Amino acid sequence: MAGSTRGNWGGAIILVGATAPGLMDLRSTPVGAVYPGVEIHANLIAGMLDDNLKQRPAFIMGAEITEMLLLGLALAFILPLLGPFRASLATLSALLLVIGINLSLWQYANMVMPLAAAMLMIIALFMLNMSYGFFVESRAKRQITGLFGQYVPPELVDEMSENPGNFTMESESREMTVLFSDVRGFTTISEGLSPKELSRLMNEYMTPMTRIIHKHRGTIDKYIGDAIMAFWGAPLADPEHSRHALLAAMEMQQTLATLREQFKARGWPEIRIGVGINTGAMSVGNMGSEFRMAYTVMGDAVNLASRLEGITKQYGVGIVVGEHTQQAVPDVVFRELDRVRVKGKNEPVAIYEPLGATGQVDQTALDELKLFQQALKLYRAQDWDLAEVQLLNLQKSSPESTLYRLYLERIAHFRDHPPNLEWDGVFVFSTK
Numbered sequence: 001m002a003g004s005t006r007g008n009w010g011g012a013i014i015l016v017g018a019t020a021p022g023l024m025d026l027r028s029t030p031v032g033a034v035y036p037g038v039e040i041h042a043n044l045i046a047g048m049l050d051d052n053l054k055q056r057p058a059f060i061m062g063a064e065i066t067e068m069l070l071l072g073l074a075l076a077f078i079l080p081l082l083g084p085f086r087a088s089l090a091t092l093s094a095l096l097l098v099i100g101i102n103l104s105l106w107q108y109a110n111m112v113m114p115l116a117a118a119m120l121m122i123i124a125l126f127m128l129n130m131s132y133g134f135f136v137e138s139r140a141k142r143q144i145t146g147l148f149g150q151y152v153p154p155e156l157v158d159e160m161s162e163n164p165g166n167f168t169m170e171s172e173s174r175e176m177t178v179l180f181s182d183v184r185g186f187t188t189i190s191e192g193l194s195p196k197e198l199s200r201l202m203n204e205y206m207t208p209m210t211r212i213i214h215k216h217r218g219t220i221d222k223y224i225g226d227a228i229m230a231f232w233g234a235p236l237a238d239p240e241h242s243r244h245a246l247l248a249a250m251e252m253q254q255t256l257a258t259l260r261e262q263f264k265a266r267g268w269p270e271i272r273i274g275v276g277i278n279t280g281a282m283s284v285g286n287m288g289s290e291f292r293m294a295y296t297v298m299g300d301a302v303n304l305a306s307r308l309e310g311i312t313k314q315y316g317v318g319i320v321v322g323e324h325t326q327q328a329v330p331d332v333v334f335r336e337l338d339r340v341r342v343k344g345k346n347e348p349v350a351i352y353e354p355l356g357a358t359g360q361v362d363q364t365a366l367d368e369l370k371l372f373q374q375a376l377k378l379y380r381a382q383d384w385d386l387a388e389v390q391l392l393n394l395q396k397s398s399p400e401s402t403l404y405r406l407y408l409e410r411i412a413h414f415r416d417h418p419p420n421l422e423w424d425g426v427f428v429f430s431t432k
Contacts, residue, residue: 079129091126171285176233177245180309183226216248242328276309278322307342316402348426380425
């Protein structure tokens with residue numbers, strides 16, 4: 001052996017070699033960049049004597065390929081199904097498994113299996129999956145934002161982007177709640193303002209109204225001149241759609257009272273609105289023509305909400321809701337206004353005015369509500385005299401009430417023109 005002397009003395013094997021750098025017997029090995037050549041021979045002899053010489057049989061390459069194939073397939077199927085945290089745990093587990101197999105073969109079978117290729121494959125699969133997930137998620141979020149960003153508030157878009165596969169523009173039938181609001185006397189208001197002033201006034205009005213609808217998880221369908229159409233329950237499912245729509249309508253009226261003071265200070269006319277709300281089954285989706293599409297709702301329930309908004313001024317109230325909305329929000333105090341047949345519908349519906357949350361309506365209003373319910377019962381029983389007395393008493397306490405005056409006018413009409421025996425107390429509207 002070059003650079004070493006071998007002897008056999010007393011059953012021992014002795015290797016004599018140089019370790020000084022100048023004698024040129026230093027080698028580069030996996031365990032050290034500068035390693036004495038004599039120690040290489042000593043390690044080989046020790047491995048032979050201890051029967052602990054590491055080997056790399058021909059089948060190791062096949063075992064390595066099999067290991068990489070099995071782990072690669074497993075990770076390729078599992079990683080896309082996991083979130084970032086669990087995917088990281090799965091990748092770490094795979095790395096520990098490969099290292100454990102390698103160390104076990106080294107320690108107990110005296111075999112050397114390459115480690116780098118398997119580890120690089122696992123890390124590459126993890127990085128590829130994370131990169132793909134990031135770009136796909138970003139693209140899905142951009143698509144959701146593009147589709148629904150103009151209809152719903154940004155926080156709902158973020159919520160939707162977490163599960164973009166759950167949302168579609170395809171038409172479907174859902175139980176939802178729809179709201180229509182309209183400025184009363186808008187033509188007169190517009191005639192008294194210049195175009196610039198009218199634009200500023202509408203912007204000052206529309207912005208807080210839209211903000212309130214978004215606050216209560218509503219979707220803006222469209223602005224129709226001075227009118228707003230919004231709905232709840234799509235594209236994001238909302239089990240409390242009736243409540244959220246009603247709360248939005250009540251807050252819109254409260255905010256408008258503050259706006260009226262601000263408009264008055266600017267010399268602008270006062271704005272009053274009527275709001276109609278109805279709950280029911282309706283079709284929602286991307287609808288329109290080949291020239292223009294819009295994400296909107298359609299159906300009888302939608303048409304009824306529009307009619308309810310139109311008749312708010314007939315009863316002198318700010319909000320009118322349908323019976324399905326009233327039934328869906330039991331913790332709000334409602335006053336039944338009437339049973340009506342609106343134009344285009346044969347079935348009568350009960351309509352209500354929300355007075356406030358249970359426990360927040362003062363006792364005077366509750367007493368007045370009870371008296372009106374009694375008057376309404378007498379009216380439907382055609383007991384005109386008692387109903388009139390009750391309504392006159394109510395009118396004394398609230399002389400500005402359009403509702404009481406309306407029923408007194410009806411009683412006067414029915415005295416001269418009694419309804420037939422089949423009259424069910426329902427009032428028929430012949431106009432929208």
